[in-house]
Amino acid sequence: MTELPRSYADRDAVARTFDLFGFLSRYGTVIALVLLVAFNLAFTRNFATMQTLNVNLTQVCTIVIVAVGMTLVIATGGIDLSVGSLMAISGALAPMIFMGKILPIGSIYLGVAAAMIVSVLVAGLLGLFNGWLVARFRVQPIVATLVLFIAGRGIAQVMTNGNLQTFRVPEFQWIGLARPLDIPAQVIIMAVIVAAAAWALKKTLFGRCILAVGGNEKASELAGIAVSKIKLAVYGISGLCAGLAGLIVIAINSSSDANLVGLGMELDAIAAVAVGGTLLSGGKATIIGSLLGALTIQLVRYTLLANGVPDAAALVVKAGIIALAVWLQQQHRG
Amino acid sequence: MTRPPDGLFPLLLEMRDIQKRFAGIPALADASLSVRSGEVHALIGQNGAGKSTLIKVLTGYHRKDAGQVLFEGEPFEVHSPHQAQVNGISTIYQEINLVPLRSVTENICLGREQRRYGLLDWNAMHAEAERLLSRFAIGIDVRRPLGEFNTATQQMVAIARAIGFSARLVIMDEPTSSLDEREVGVLFSVIHQLKAEGVSVIFVSHKLDELYEVCDQVTIMRDGRTVRSAAMKEIGKLELVAAMLGRDVAAVEGHATAFGERDRSRIGDVMFSARGLGAGQAVRNVSFDLRRGEIAGFAGLLGAGRTETARLVFGADRPSAGQMTMEGAAYHPDRPADAIAAGMGFCTEDRKGEGIVPEMTVAENLTLALLPKISRNGVLDDSRQREIVERFIRELGIKCSGPNQKVRELSGGNQQKVLLARWLAMNPKLLILDEPTRGIDVGAKGEIQRLIRRLADQGLGVLMISSELEEVIEGADRIFVLRDGVSVTELEAEAANEEKVLTAMAHGTSASSEVTT
Ligand SMILES: Nc1ncnc2c1ncn2[C@@H]1O[C@H](COP(=O)(O)OP(=O)(O)OP(=O)(O)O)[C@@H](O)[C@H]1O
């Protein structure tokens, strides 16, 4: 009753029906990207430089990594609002460990390794907690993850007493600053995560189950799929992605501020997923789409800033783009 | 409505040379349909012939590529089902498209809420919903969410909703596919009433016998074309089938229900047994045995607890009382996965709600219960999947553009075939079939029934639920009659006939009761 498919076919051209909305919802993101690049080439000074590419790529990495986890969650018909707060927690925890505030560790390498592993795992465990609320108690995902969205940042602030942690630890900061083969390390990390997730979603049992659960939960249950485990897993993965992104952010900044790390990230990630063409109601998802969606959003922000549009106005434009993407999805559904 | 002198009412609806393509493939090539005022018009054809598409073109759900529509003599062009409704065409779609989480009242009154001082007047709406349902002899709590009721009840609610709009034309796309004989009777009396009020009805069904009871006129479609239109009383059933399939009358004789010959000698020892199963109000005391190679049928009225019992056996719900054994061992499934591990399959009656995954492809839907078997170390084996999928598309004659077509683009009957294939493909020892041939055309139905019989002869145990008594009586080796959640009687196939089963369904025991074991 709500999803009425319409084919806006040219009525005279009977033989060749062209579905404009279908076309736009499939290639819209790519078209938008191309248009944005073309616009910038024409109007933004110094756009076609390595520096611009670097700035944009390094900024987009964390959004993409979080959006990968978010894509999997949304594919099951859920949503994860807690990612920004989880980034803050992992970003607060890691320096405390490698700076020896929790317990002194002799070797800096050991300290950094422990910091990375523990803080990402903690974020993953908190993700599992989200999944547990959703799967075990059937709490609506938006409500379940709201708990950590609110409490998570508070926890990070309490952990650090609200203090800014600054550090200069190259052994740790390579994750945000190193450039092997002249490619930023976080770009490599992002590429690996995107490739792995895209492959998993298409080619593995796990990926198939995710889409089935999002497409029809009852049918999946009857077909013997362990629905609860799948949900636990996607929220857990989303937590891990957020934890990793938190580390990258603090490595770039050489500091960790629990008030700021990952602030607003949930919206950027959800926007990237929606713009990328993943169905927000679940059952249909594309990792590459989310990558393109994140690039689009990043480029919009860059374009506006580079051309002197204030940040607040940029937010409005971003909201407009999301609304457009979701509207296109609605037109094509059914 | 008084009959005009020439015996014919004026034309209400005329659809001429309608064409509709999906991604270049024609679904309607040249379809026409004319319906007179106060006429009940049957629309029939094989699965995928284009019946539902023609209806959706009329109601503005799809946009036609070419052709003309006249309604009450005027060109008729609407862009949404809502607009069609406002213009006097009320439709019950093949897949019930109501909102399961909302109350029955909300579903019935959706789109014409009653207000009082600007606020929704719930009391008035509950009363209105109850009034409409009482016409269908259905007394349910209209405040409860629709999704809590079984498919047949939901179907009746959908019908009540559609009738509630005062329409000139009511379209029913396979309204009876999930209804028992009794509900069908109620529906028919409502149709007669509508007819008396001068309302026209388009009636789609694969149950050809019932067409003769209510329909005046019939239009037959094949491959997106209208091949014949005739007065119902001038055309025999065989002729109907022949026109649908595009064959000679001689070629289709003996094509009807056909499970084939039973070979009772192949029935083995008891494979599954249930004793004193109970859960809530729906299932109170059900016991039965199922043997290897046997087709057992569940008979009972709406609300007898057949589907609910099947769900207990399959671990979809948990029993509060009773024991089950499977192959000699105690069996208590916590979830469907446990039942599947024990070698069971369960083809649900609720195709849309808990059967197909609409956004997934035919291949993905078909292998959904088979995933562990088509993957190695968690990675899917594409070639193994393709092999299985192609085999079943062939074997069941699933009409689709290929394994990668989205299943939601298939016609209702073909979606049903995909669902059946999902469970046949897992090669079960025990298969529970809840309305297995729901929405499947006469030709394919015989094929599927023969296939089930063949598998049973190879040792498969089948537990079959069907709203068509005929299907149970002809297909089953043994019939268990359920009444108000209690298994009251067991009949051997040879001894069973329609009368005995009906008596048992209504009163608990058959006249010459032969309660065994
Ligand atoms: N949205 C769609 N996209 C692509 N193909 C479609 C779509 N809807 C219907 N079709 C195709 O159009 C053809 C006619 O389908 P339709 O649903 O009208 O059949 P039907 O006569 O109602 O069959 P059934 O008896 O099984 O309900 C089928 O081959 C179907 O696959």
Ligand SMILES: [Mg+2]
């Ligand atoms: Mg149909």
